[in-house]
Amino acid sequence: MIRRSARRMTRQRKIVLEELRKVTSHPTADQLHQMVRRRLPGINIATVYRNLEILTDEGEVMKLDVAGTQRRFDGNALNHYHIRCSRCGRVDDVHMDVVDSLEEAAAKACAYTVLSHTVEFVGICPGCRDGN
Amino acid sequence: MIRRSARRMTRQRKIVLEELRKVTSHPTADQLHQMVRRRLPGINIATVYRNLEILTDEGEVMKLDVAGTQRRFDGNALNHYHIRCSRCGRVDDVHMDVVDSLEEAAAKACAYTVLSHTVEFVGICPGCRDGN
DNA sequence: TTGCAATTGCGATGCACTTGCAATAAGAAT
């Protein structure tokens, strides 16, 4: 019988999750590493990556593979849309309804079994637009 | 006066574009490199990358920065949606209408100037589903 | 034909992420 290995709630994993949940920004792994380091100075970046992978796997957090740039992470695992600033790379949530009907439309339009969808908007953030 | 440098249609650039237009798949840079190499054995991968960058810039082709995987390229620069197989990584077009109203909704829901959007579906392709 | 900047090929480099491995430490069993 295939048994998935028991997960342990290590200090590292706990703090990675706490710090990610604490912010509404979408930090990259190394930004989060900096944040976590303030509470756990010795933690290694590889550990942060490994835990983010596991937490994503468990559905606790969300991995954002945003267009061609560095991966970012989101403490909110519910599907929601994002917008990325094409000038500074910043990523924000877009507080609009998720359009689940897109998936039905896609299912009709291709031969795949559709599982999920993501929407990414690209634009200019207020900071960049208003010149800073 | 700022003058963007004059572009030259080199043999390399021409063939990169032709090969990419020739297929409906969404090759990665190195897949395209292989294809181009059959006609131009000496071409370097860096040249392929540079040309894809320039052609994207000119709106001739589209760069697909698909979720966390290797970058892919699309000979069709008009906005359309894609679906990625979560098992094999293959990417296909989804022949459904582009929902431009998403951008209006996003504009209302955040403070950005919205420029564009992309939708990516994730699913299981027929080949993987039907067991191969 | 000439001049020259855009482009190429090549190797080196960068960057983000992953992995192998020995040491450490959760947390279940005793």
Added chain:
DNA sequence: ATTCTTATTGCAAGTGCATCGCAATTGCAA
């Protein structure tokens, strides 16, 4: 509490994709 198993960690080295510096080449306008 103590023991035991094995998941997890820190570290360093490794990967893979993409980019860069530079000298040589080549479009192409004059």
